[in-house]
Amino acid sequence: MEPSNPKTVSSAASIDAKEVAKFAAMAEEWWDPAGKFKPLHEFNPVRLAFIRKHLLAHFSLDNRARKPLSGLRLLDIGCGGGLLSVPMARLGARVTGVDAAAPNIAIARHHASQIGLDIDFRHNTSEQLLAENVSPFDIILNMEVIEHTADRHSFLSSCTKLLAPGGIMIVATLNRTAKARALAIFAAERILRWLPPGTHEYEKLVRPEEIKVPLEELGLQVTGPFGVSYNPISRQWSESSDTSINYMMLAKKNA
Amino acid sequence: MEQRTRKYDALIAGGGLVGLTTALALESAGLRIAVVDTASFETQLATKFDGRASAISFANMRMLDALGVRKQLTTNIGPINQILVSDGRPGDGLRRGGPGPYLLHFDRDELQEPDAGEPLGWMVENRHMRIALLAQARKSQNITLIPETRIRQKQQEHSRWQIRLDNGQELIAELLIGAEGRSSPLREAAGIRTHEWGYNQWGVVATVEHEHEHHGIAHEYFLPAGPFAILPLSGRRCSLVWTEKPAAAQFLQSCEQEFFQAELERRFGDFLGKLTATGPRWAYPLTLMAVEQYTAPGLVLVGDAAHGMHPIAGQGFNAGIRDAAVLADILAGNLRNGLATDDATALKTYEQRRRFDNASLLAATDMFVRLFSNDIAPIRHLRGLGMSAVDAIGPARRFFALEAGGGIGSLPNLLRGELP
Numbered sequence: 172m173e174p175s176n177p178k179t180v181s182s183a184a185s186i187d188a189k190e191v192a193k194f195a196a197m198a199e200e201w202w203d204p205a206g207k208f209k210p211l212h213e214f215n216p217v218r219l220a221f222i223r224k225h226l227l228a229h230f231s232l233d234n235r236a237r238k239p240l241s242g243l244r245l246l247d248i249g250c251g252g253g254l255l256s257v258p259m260a261r262l263g264a265r266v267t268g269v270d271a272a273a274p275n276i277a278i279a280r281h282h283a284s285q286i287g288l289d290i291d292f293r294h295n296t297s298e299q300l301l302a303e304n305v306s307p308f309d310i311i312l313n314m315e316v317i318e319h320t321a322d323r324h325s326f327l328s329s330c331t332k333l334l335a336p337g338g339i340m341i342v343a344t345l346n347r348t349a350k351a352r353a354l355a356i357f358a359a360e361r362i363l364r365w366l367p368p369g370t371h372e373y374e375k376l377v378r379p380e381e382i383k384v385p386l387e388e389l390g391l392q393v394t395g396p397f398g399v400s401y402n403p404i405s406r407q408w409s410e411s412s413d414t415s416i417n418y419m420m421l422a423k424k425n426a
Numbered sequence: 427m428e429q430r431t432r433k434y435d436a437l438i439a440g441g442g443l444v445g446l447t448t449a450l451a452l453e454s455a456g457l458r459i460a461v462v463d464t465a466s467f468e469t470q471l472a473t474k475f476d477g478r479a480s481a482i483s484f485a486n487m488r489m490l491d492a493l494g495v496r497k498q499l500t501t502n503i504g505p506i507n508q509i510l511v512s513d514g515r516p517g518d519g520l521r522r523g524g525p526g527p528y529l530l531h532f533d534r535d536e537l538q539e540p541d542a543g544e545p546l547g548w549m550v551e552n553r554h555m556r557i558a559l560l561a562q563a564r565k566s567q568n569i570t571l572i573p574e575t576r577i578r579q580k581q582q583e584h585s586r587w588q589i590r591l592d593n594g595q596e597l598i599a600e601l602l603i604g605a606e607g608r609s610s611p612l613r614e615a616a617g618i619r620t621h622e623w624g625y626n627q628w629g630v631v632a633t634v635e636h637e638h639e640h641h642g643i644a645h646e647y648f649l650p651a652g653p654f655a656i657l658p659l660s661g662r663r664c665s666l667v668w669t670e671k672p673a674a675a676q677f678l679q680s681c682e683q684e685f686f687q688a689e690l691e692r693r694f695g696d697f698l699g700k701l702t703a704t705g706p707r708w709a710y711p712l713t714l715m716a717v718e719q720y721t722a723p724g725l726v727l728v729g730d731a732a733h734g735m736h737p738i739a740g741q742g743f744n745a746g747i748r749d750a751a752v753l754a755d756i757l758a759g760n761l762r763n764g765l766a767t768d769d770a771t772a773l774k775t776y777e778q779r780r781r782f783d784n785a786s787l788l789a790a791t792d793m794f795v796r797l798f799s800n801d802i803a804p805i806r807h808l809r810g811l812g813m814s815a816v817d818a819i820g821p822a823r824r825f826f827a828l829e830a831g832g833g834i835g836s837l838p839n840l841l842r843g844e845l846p
Contacts, residue, residue, distance in 0.1 A: 204770040212771045219763035237456065237761070258764025285584045286766075407775075 201252030201278050210365035211254060217399055217408040218314065218419075219258055222341055225421055226310060229339045238263025246308040246333060248297055249316035253279035253290065260288045264310065269295040297329040307335035314343040317382065318375050324385055331389040337426035340391070343399075343419040347376035351416045379418060386422045395420035434460045434570070435767045436757070437589060437599035439577060439612050441467055443480075443552065444729030444746035445605035446559035450493045451750040453568045455758035455846040457767070460597060466573045467560055476552045477708045478631050479657060479665035481506060481644070484544040486747040488843035494565075498558035504660040505545035507642035545642065549657050549665065552743075576611075582724050585766040600767035601757075602725045605746075608715060610731035616722040622734070624713040627652050628675030630668040631708040633659070634690070637699025640664060647693075652712075654693055663704075668693070669712065679709035720777040724768045726753060732780070745783070751838040751846075752779050758846035 204212040223239075226232065232239040241263035247256045250268030252275060260266045260283075268290060270276050276294040283290045293300070311334055320326040334340055345355050352373050359365045379396040386393050396418035400411040436452060438445050441463035449459045469475060482490065482503075490496045496503075563569045575593040580602070582588075587599045604612035613620070640658040647654045652669025659665055670678060678686060686703055694701055715734030720727050729746030756772050756779075759765075765772065839846045 204774075216759065216763055216765070216771070219765070220759075223762055223764075235456065261764040261766075286586075 201254075202282055208252070208254075210359075210363075213406065214408055215254055215258075217410065218255070218343065221397070221399075221410060221419055222255075222259075222312065223262070225341065226339065229421075229423065230309075236263075240264035240310075243309040244306070244335070245310040245312065246300075247312045247314075248330065249314070249319070250279055250292065251275050253282055253292065255312055255314060256290050256292070257283065257286070257288060259310075259312070260290050265291075267291045267293065267305070267308070269293050269297065269300060271296050297326060297333060301329045301332055305333070307333055307338065309335050309338045311338070311340040313340055315345075317342060317344050317377055318371060323377070323381070327382070327385050328389060331386065331391060331422075331424070334391075334422075334424045336424055338424050340422040340424075341419060342382055342422065343417070344382070345371060345376050346396075346415055346418055347373065347378050348415045351376060355416050379414065379420065382420060391422040391424055393420060393422045431588075432460075432570075432597045434458050434597060434599045435761070436460075436601040436603055437462060437577075437587070437597070438603040438605050439463075440604070440606035440610075440729075440731070441571065441573075442470065442605065442607065442729075443555060443559065443743055444750065445603075446556075446563050447490075447493075447495075447747055448603060448605055448728050448750040448753065449563055449569050450495065450559065450566070451489070451754035451840055451846070452757060453566050454493055454840070455754040456761050457757060458568045460570045460572055460599065461563070462572045462575060462577065462591065464574065464576050467571055470556050471553065471560070473553065474706060476556070477633070477706060478667075479549055479551045479633075479659060480555065480743045481657060482548045482550055482747075483744050484547055485841045486744050487548050489747060489751055489840040492840055492843050492845060494562050495555075495558050498561045499550060499554060502554040502558075502660055503548045503550050504658050505642045506547040506549060506644050506658060507545050509546060509644045509646065511646045511648075513648050549644075549659050551659065551665070585724070585768055587724060600724075603753075604725060604727045604731040605729050607730045608734050610727065612725060613717065613727055613731050616725050618722060618727070619718045620715050621718075622713055622715045624711065625652075626672065627669050627712045628672045629710045629712050630666075630670060630675050630678045631710065632666045632668070632686075632703050633663055633705050634666050634694070635663050635702045635704055637662070637701075638697075640698060649693060656694065664698075666690075666694075666703075672711065675709045679707045720780055721773040723770065726773060726776060728753065748783060748838070748841065749780055751840040752776060754840055754846040755838045 200206050201208055203209075226243075227234055227239060230243065239262060240259065243264050245259050245264040245266045247253075247259065247266060247268040250256045250270050253268060256266045256268035256279065268276075268279055269292075270279070271294075273294045276292050279290070279292045283292065295303075311330055313330055317323060317326065330340060345351050356371050356373060360368045360370055383393045383395075396414040397420070398411045398414035399408055399417040399419065400413050401408050435457040436459055438449055438459060438461045441449075441461045445461055445463070449461050452459050487496060490499075563571060572591065572593075572595070575591045575595070577589055578592045579590040580587050585600055587602055588596070589599060590596050602612055604610040606612065634656075639662065640656075642658050644658055645656040649669075651671060651674065653667070654669065655667040657665045657667070668678070669675075678689065683703070686707070687701070690703055691701060713734060715730075717727065717732055720732050728749040730742060732749065733745060735742045735745060753776055756776050757767060760767055760769050760772050
C-alpha cells in the first residue's frame with residue numbers, strides 16, 4: 172500500500188470495500204476505551220505525560236502552547252492503531268507511524284481520517300524506512316516494540332540512524348525479571364486477560380543495560396531507566412522508582 | 427475563505443453559578459469554551475432572581491481567588507469565623523426562643539497548617555456571586571457567552587459535536603457539559619436516569635437586618651420542623667434559611683410582614699438585638715437527587731444537573747465548584763497529553779472522583795436532616811448526646827470543621843489555589 176494522505180484511503184479504488192468495513196470495525200475496537208484495548212488506554216496517559224515532559228525539556232518548548240511540538244518530525248515505531256501517533260499529531264508534531272502489521276496501518280489510517288488528522292502511516296519496519304532514505308526524525312518513539320524484534324542490535328542501529336542530530340529517542344519496554352514474568356506475563360495474559368496469551372515471551376524481554384550499552388556504543392547519550400507502576404486499587408498507572416517491570420529510557424544524539 | 431463554523435473544546439449548557447464557575451475553571455486550564463443560556467445573562471443579576479446566599483468553603487474560595495473571581499466580589503463577602511450548632515426551640519409563653527445549649531462548635535482557630543488563619547468559609551449572596559462570575563467571564567477571550575438560545579440539534583461524530591442553536595448559529599465542540607441545574611435537558615437527552623426523594627419540607631429564605639454585630643458567627647438550630655440557619659452576611663445582616671412543612675413555608679413566604687416578624691422573633695431569639703426582615707422572601711421545596719451516571723459519551727454533568735442536595739449544610743454550590751475543579755484538572759491533562767477533550771478514559775476518572783465525594787455529602791446531609799427534623803423526645807436526647815460527644819473529642823471536631831471547610835482529601839489544583 173502506498174503511503175498516502177489518509178483522507179484518500181477510503182475512496183481508493185484499489186481497496187476492497189469489505190476490507191475497508193473490516194478495518195473500520197477493528198478501528199472502532201482499537202479506539203474503544205472500554206473494549207479489547209482498555210488496558211492500553213489506561214496505560215496511555217502515563218506514557219504521554221512522560222513523553223511530553225521530556226520532549227518539552229529536551230527542546231525547551233512552551234508548556235502553555237496548545238501545539239508545543241509544532242515543526243518537529245516524529246517517528247512512532249510499532250504504532251499499532253495510532254494510540255500515540257494521534258496525540259502527538261494533536262500536539263503539533265509531523266508524525267510518521269510505522270508498523271510491521273498491515274492491518275494496524277489500515278486501522279490507524281481509518282481513525283486518523285475520521286478525526287481529520289494528517290498522519291503519514293506506513294506499513295514498514297525501521298530497517299525498510301532507512302533503506303527508503305527518509306530524512307531523519309527529531310523524535311523517535313520506540314514504545315513497547317523492542318521486546319518483539321528478532322534482531323535487537325540491527326533494530327537499535329537503524330533507529331539510531333533514523334534519529335536526527337540533536338534528536339531524542341524514547342524507549343519503553345518490559346524488564347526481564349522474575350517479577351515481570353509473574354505479573355506482566357502470567358498475570359496480565361492468563362489472569363487479568365489484559366493481553367492475548369503469547370503476547371510476550373520471557374526470553375525476549377530486555378534488561379535496561381541491554382539497551383543502554385548498545386545505544387551508547389552507537390554514540391547516543393542514554394538516561395534512565397525510569398519506572399512505571401500500576402496501582403490496582405485506583406486502577407491508575409504512575410511513574411515510580413520501580414523499574415523491575417515497565418520502564419522507559421531516553422537516548423539523545425549530539426547536535 | 428469560506429465561512430467557518432466556530433470550534434470550541436467544550437460547550438457548557440447553562441450559565442448559572444456552576445456553569446460560569448466551570449467556564450472559568452476550564453478556561454484557566456487552557457480550553458476554549460462557549461456558554462449557552464436560555465436567558466440573557468443580565469436576567470440572573472436582578473434583585474428578585476435569587477435571594478439566596480451561599481457559604482463558600484475556604485478551599486473553594488481559594489479557587490475563586492485563583493480564577494480572579496474573589497477580586498470581583500470586592501466587599502460583598504463576609505467571613506464565617508465560627509459555626510454553632512444547637513438544638514433550638516421556638517419560644518412560647520414560658521421561655522424565649524433562640525439557640526439552645528451548643529451541641530457543636532466549629533472555630534476557625536482549630537484549622538491547622540496549611541489552612542491556619544483562614545475562616546471556615548465565606549458568605550456571599552448569590553446575586554453578588556453571579557455579578558462577579560459574569561464580570562470575570564466577560565474579561566476572558568476564550569469564553570464566548572451565547573445568551574437567549576438553546577441547543578436545537580446536536581450530532582456526535584468522532585469526538586466532535588455538530589451543534590445548531592435555536593438562533594440559527596452553528597458550532598462545533600468536542601465536549602458538552604450539562605450545567606443547566608436539576609432538570610438538565612442534556613442529561614435527559616442522554617437517557618441518564620435520576621433518583622429523587624423529598625422531605626416534605628420547604629426552605630424559606632430571607633435577609634434579616636439586626637442591631638448587634640454578628641462577628642462572623644453562623645448558627646444552625648434544629649427545630650421540630652427542620653433546621654433553622656442564620657448565616658452572617660456583610661454588614662449587620664444575615665441570610666436566613668428556615669425549614670418548614672410545605673404549607674407553612676408557602677404561608678410564611680406570602681404572609682403579612684407583622685406576622686412574619688413575630689414568627690421570626692419567636693425562633694431567632696434576641697441575641698443579635700432588634701431584628702428587621704428586609705426585601706422579598708423566597709420559598710424552595712427541599713428535595714434530593716442522585717444521577718445514575720455523571721458522564722455519557724461526549725457529555726459531562728456538573729453541579730445540580732449531577733446532584734441535588736439538601737441546602738442544610740450549604741453544600742450544593744460548593745459541590746458544583748469542586749466538580750469544576752476536578753474537571754479542570756482532568757481536561758488540562760487531556761489537552762497536555764494530546765488526548766481528545768472527551769477522552770472516555772479521562773471522563774471515567776472524573777466520574778470516579780466526583781461520585782464518592784458527592785454521594786458522601788448527599789448521605790451525610792440526608793442523615794442530618796432525618797436525625798434533626800423530628801421532635802421525639804428520646805431522639806432529641808440522643809442527638810444531644812451524640813453532638814456533645816463529637817464536640818468533646820478534639821480530633822473528631824477538627825475533622826468535621828475541616829470537612830465543613832472542604833479541606834479534606836487529595837485536592838485538585840484549583841482548590842489548592844493553583845491553576846490546573
